[in-house]
Amino acid sequence: MTADLLDGSAVGMRFGGVHALREVDVALQPGRRLGLIGPNGSGKTTLLNVLSGVYRATSGAIHFRGRSIDRLGPGARARLGIVRTFQHPQLAASLTIAENVRLGAALGRRVHGSSAAEETARVDAALELFGCAAYGEGLPDEVPYGVRKMAEVARAAAVEPVVLLLDEPAAGLSREERSELIEAIERYYREHPQTALCLVEHDVPLVTALCPELLVLAAGQALASGPAQEVVRDEQVRVAYLGENVELKDTEEVG
Amino acid sequence: MDLFETSLISGIVSGLLYALAGVGLVVIYRVSGYVSFAQGDIAAVALYLGFWLHQGGAPYLLVAASVVVAGAVLGGLIGRFVVVPMERFGILAAAMATIAVGITIQGMENAFIGGEARPFPSAGESVALTIGSVSLTWADVISFLVCGVIVAALATGFKRTRVGIAMRAVHDNPSAAEMLGVASVSLKRMSWIVSGALAGVTGLFIAPVYSLTPTSVNAIVVFGFAAIVVGGFDSIAGAVVAGMVIGVATNLTAAYINPDLVTTSLFLMLVTVLLIRPQGLFGRRPMARV
Amino acid sequence: MSTTRAAPATTNGRPPRDERVAASIRTGRGILLPGRILLLVLVAIVVLIAGMTGDNPLKYSLIIGTIYAIAILGNNAITGTLGEINLAAGAFMAIGAYTASYTLSRGWGLATVVLAVIVVSLLLGLLIAIPTVRLSGLFTALATFALAYAVPDLALALSSITGGDAGTAITPPIIGDTLIDGSATELLIAVVVLFVVLAAVNLWLFSRSIGSRLLTVGEAPHAARSFGLRPSLLKIAVWTWAALLGGIAGLCYALAVGFLNPTVFTVFLSISLLAGGLVGGSRSVVGAWLGGLLVGTLPPNIQSVVPASSTGIVFGVVLLAALLAGSGGLGQLLERGTIAPLMRRKGR
Numbered sequence: 036m037t038a039d040l041l042d043g044s045a046v047g048m049r050f051g052g053v054h055a056l057r058e059v060d061v062a063l064q065p066g067r068r069l070g071l072i073g074p075n076g077s078g079k080t081t082l083l084n085v086l087s088g089v090y091r092a093t094s095g096a097i098h099f100r101g102r103s104i105d106r107l108g109p110g111a112r113a114r115l116g117i118v119r120t121f122q123h124p125q126l127a128a129s130l131t132i133a134e135n136v137r138l139g140a141a142l143g144r145r146v147h148g149s150s151a152a153e154e155t156a157r158v159d160a161a162l163e164l165f166g167c168a169a170y171g172e173g174l175p176d177e178v179p180y181g182v183r184k185m186a187e188v189a190r191a192a193a194v195e196p197v198v199l200l201l202d203e204p205a206a207g208l209s210r211e212e213r214s215e216l217i218e219a220i221e222r223y224y225r226e227h228p229q230t231a232l233c234l235v236e237h238d239v240p241l242v243t244a245l246c247p248e249l250l251v252l253a254a255g256q257a258l259a260s261g262p263a264q265e266v267v268r269d270e271q272v273r274v275a276y277l278g279e280n281v282e283l284k285d286t287e288e289v290g
Numbered sequence: 291m292d293l294f295e296t297s298l299i300s301g302i303v304s305g306l307l308y309a310l311a312g313v314g315l316v317v318i319y320r321v322s323g324y325v326s327f328a329q330g331d332i333a334a335v336a337l338y339l340g341f342w343l344h345q346g347g348a349p350y351l352l353v354a355a356s357v358v359v360a361g362a363v364l365g366g367l368i369g370r371f372v373v374v375p376m377e378r379f380g381i382l383a384a385a386m387a388t389i390a391v392g393i394t395i396q397g398m399e400n401a402f403i404g405g406e407a408r409p410f411p412s413a414g415e416s417v418a419l420t421i422g423s424v425s426l427t428w429a430d431v432i433s434f435l436v437c438g439v440i441v442a443a444l445a446t447g448f449k450r451t452r453v454g455i456a457m458r459a460v461h462d463n464p465s466a467a468e469m470l471g472v473a474s475v476s477l478k479r480m481s482w483i484v485s486g487a488l489a490g491v492t493g494l495f496i497a498p499v500y501s502l503t504p505t506s507v508n509a510i511v512v513f514g515f516a517a518i519v520v521g522g523f524d525s526i527a528g529a530v531v532a533g534m535v536i537g538v539a540t541n542l543t544a545a546y547i548n549p550d551l552v553t554t555s556l557f558l559m560l561v562t563v564l565l566i567r568p569q570g571l572f573g574r575r576p577m578a579r580v
Numbered sequence: 581m582s583t584t585r586a587a588p589a590t591t592n593g594r595p596p597r598d599e600r601v602a603a604s605i606r607t608g609r610g611i612l613l614p615g616r617i618l619l620l621v622l623v624a625i626v627v628l629i630a631g632m633t634g635d636n637p638l639k640y641s642l643i644i645g646t647i648y649a650i651a652i653l654g655n656n657a658i659t660g661t662l663g664e665i666n667l668a669a670g671a672f673m674a675i676g677a678y679t680a681s682y683t684l685s686r687g688w689g690l691a692t693v694v695l696a697v698i699v700v701s702l703l704l705g706l707l708i709a710i711p712t713v714r715l716s717g718l719f720t721a722l723a724t725f726a727l728a729y730a731v732p733d734l735a736l737a738l739s740s741i742t743g744g745d746a747g748t749a750i751t752p753p754i755i756g757d758t759l760i761d762g763s764a765t766e767l768l769i770a771v772v773v774l775f776v777v778l779a780a781v782n783l784w785l786f787s788r789s790i791g792s793r794l795l796t797v798g799e800a801p802h803a804a805r806s807f808g809l810r811p812s813l814l815k816i817a818v819w820t821w822a823a824l825l826g827g828i829a830g831l832c833y834a835l836a837v838g839f840l841n842p843t844v845f846t847v848f849l850s851i852s853l854l855a856g857g858l859v860g861g862s863r864s865v866v867g868a869w870l871g872g873l874l875v876g877t878l879p880p881n882i883q884s885v886v887p888a889s890s891t892g893i894v895f896g897v898v899l900l901a902a903l904l905a906g907s908g909g910l911g912q913l914l915e916r917g918t919i920a921p922l923m924r925r926k927g928r
Contacts, residue, residue, distance in 0.1 A: 087806060113808040125803035127796045129607040134792050135800075141789070142808045172599050174606065190807075324718055327725070376903060382665055383903050385721060386858075389667075389851055390899035397892025405889055512729050515722055550737035553730035560726050561711050564719055 047094035055081040063231035070246030078255040087119040088112040116197030124187040126175040133171035139193035161193035297541035305537025306437040309530040311514025314488035321481040324385040328392035330508030333493030336360035358490040365486015399504035412498030433495040445526040522570025608863025615919030641877040646771040649872025654825025660862035661794040668724035670849035672826025677834040690753040705823020713815035728847040735842035747841035762836040779865035858902040867911020
């Protein structure tokens with residue numbers, strides 16, 4: 036058993052009287068790829084926000100490499116190498132796609148202490164890998180939505196993060212673009228097998244293609260977790276999330 | 291002690307006036323998410339009309355009614371034709387458009403009417419009652435009562451009427467308001483009419499005290515901004531309490547420190563509240579979304 | 581769309597260079613940097629020639645206009661990168677102007693006066709910036725509006741420095757044999773050179789990585805926080821830069837007009853500066869200059885038609901027009917007409 040990189044234990048998040056998360060345990064080891072699924076409002080994005088430091092958990096504890104990071108904000112966690120994407124691309128409108136991706140590479144330079152030349156190399160590699168190279172000089176509102184989504188992931192990949200948190204990277208993408216996304220992430224993994232990944236996604240086939248393990252959230256609680264194929268066959272999961280008669284292979288998008 | 295008593299009581303009286311000025315701003319903020327910097331200028335135009343009516347011998351009640359109606363009409367026109375259309379460039383653009391309208395009006399007043407101070411009739415100068423060592427005129431008492439009634443009526447209106455609820459909904463979620471059967475654009479226009487009328491009412495109580503110039507009402511609207519920021523944009527009761535706190539605090543500043551530091555103390559209060567409690571003393575904390 | 585397979589040469593099928601030029605016009609950064617500096621120098625030459633050959637009122641207008649342009653340049657950093665509204669640009673000018681008048685009246689030499697203005701502007705700018713950057717949007721506008729409203733009264737309250745209601749005369753510094761005041765050609769040259777240098781620094785920084793970090797903070801705040809930038813520090817830096825430029829403008833203003841009265845630094849001045857910035861285009865340095873000239877030359881020149889206090893009409897209409905026209909402003913129009921075609925041709 037490898038030591039945990041990012042470990043959230045009994046994480047809870049309350050907004051006023053609403054429990055968005057209750058006692059959720061999540062642990063990421065190097066190379067582990069965890070898919071996070073669940074119906075809308077089940078707390079997936081909240082968990083990502085808590086892990087990345089956007090929200091401070093109201094209960095429970097989060098550790099990174101054995102050290103408590105509960106009190107660290109998103110910037111400080113990013114500098115440790117915990118990097119996230121946003122469901123709606125958060126790209127600066129006045130910066131080209133390449134310049135936006137460079138923000139990630141610049142963070143990577145601080146995380147890894149690497150050189151300026153490596154920063155440029157990381158930008159180019161990430162643009163190439165996620166199919167944005169031809170659009171590098173374009174401004175975000177001039178390129179197709181799919182490119183913006185890809186650039187959002189490319190920016191995080193350009194960090195070469197220790198922990199990568201992806202928030203619905205495939206939302207709004209066409210079937211073709213989804214397979215390009217899967218392929219790009221797979222290729223990224225072959226080059227960086229030690230990266231710990233947490234993927235929030237509605238598209239179950241996409242999640243199972245990328246993540247050997249799943250965590251299912253419902254109403255802010257962990258409903259099931261374990262190897263992907265077992266979890267998707269779990270009766271409880273099917274009832275709570277997928278609807279009883281859904282054939283998984285055909286699930287284009289749920290929720 | 292007299293100085294203290296005067297500061298306290300006149301602070302409370304003018305505090306309610308600040309709250310009224312603030313509530314006029316809240317009406318637009320509730321619907322559209324920005325404030326109008328042109329409130330004082332709308333009031334000034336309406337007041338000039340009232341001033342001429344008064345010169346022509348019109349009775350006070352007619353003067354007062356004309357000012358309120360003129361404020362509503364002017365507010366409605368500005369909202370309908372200038373500011374609401376500007377919202378498509380964002381709420382900050384709309385807020386800046388109100389600044390543009392305001393300085394245009396001021397410039398026109400200076401050009402065509404002149405900037406000199408003019409006396410404006412008051413609701414009554416004789417002493418109505420005496421509290422301790424402080425004498426309040428009928429104008430003070432009427433101002434206090436009218437402000438109180440309007441603020442209370444608006445507070446209930448926001449909570450209980452269909453339009454009031456729709457106003458809140460438009461700000462939070464435009465499509466929800468449509469479902470209540472109230473089109474958001476007509477709500478926005480309506481908010482401008484209401485807030486123009488409120489500007490007129492506020493002006494009626496300010497102009498007799500500070501005399502009528504192109505900027506005299508504007509100077510009080512700043513206190514209205516402070517009242518709603520300190521009280522919280524979504525709490526009318528908060529604006530009343532905050533208005534009174536500001537009225538007393540600025541009176542005490544003027545009496546015991548230096549009258550020229552009143553606006554500085556206003557700025558400091560506003561920034562302090564924004565930093566410590568951004569939602570205002572009585573506001574709800576907004577939920578952050580990512 | 582296809583992202584990995586045979587993608588088009590560029591986003592819009594245009595040659596890459598044209599695309600860079602187009603992006604550069606829209607963003608105010610990038611490939612047009614040399615062209616922009618050239619344009620800046622050309623405008624400087626025109627202003628200098630006009631000021632040195634024209635009559636004294638024209639020279640004075642150009643001096644005042646260029647001084648406002650310096651303040652606008654600083655204020656544009658706030659509008660153009662952070663997207664916030666500062667309604668207290670006049671307050672920054674007041675800080676510089678009164679620091680200059682006070683130190684000059686104490687008989688300080690010009691060099692120490694300049695140093696004092698820089699230090700005081702930075703310190704007070706920092707003091708204002710630290711709380712202000714925690715606000716955003718409408719609340720920034722409201723807080724700075726309240727500050728702008730307080731400045732003339734505060735100046736009255738500090739009568740030992742400002743002379744109160746009566747105002748205070750500036751002791752003009754003497755360099756060599758010349759008295760530096762609003763009729764001195766030396767002052768015209770000084771403010772033009774100052775503007776060109778500050779504008780060039782501004783352009784250069786904006787094109788560097790600090791520029792892209794600032795734009796990320798302003799345009800993608802969530803990403804900025806989640807990618808390890810320090811938004812508060814960067815915002816404080818921008819506001820302090822605006823305060824510094826405002827303070828320098830205030831110093832030059834004090835020298836040019838020779839007399840300071842608290843009623844100069846009203847909220848109307850701040851609104852005019854904001855309007856001037858928007859009209860010129862908040863990302864354009866030449867635009868800032870045009871905006872400054874508008875703010876500086878308009879009031880004295882329409883005085884024969886309407887009272888000076890009526891300039892609100894012009895600024896109000898100009899501000900509305902600028903809001904309707906979008907963020908590019910006159911500066912962008914000028915770039916489209918001059919340097920952009922030049923750069924495209926050069927690329928072929």
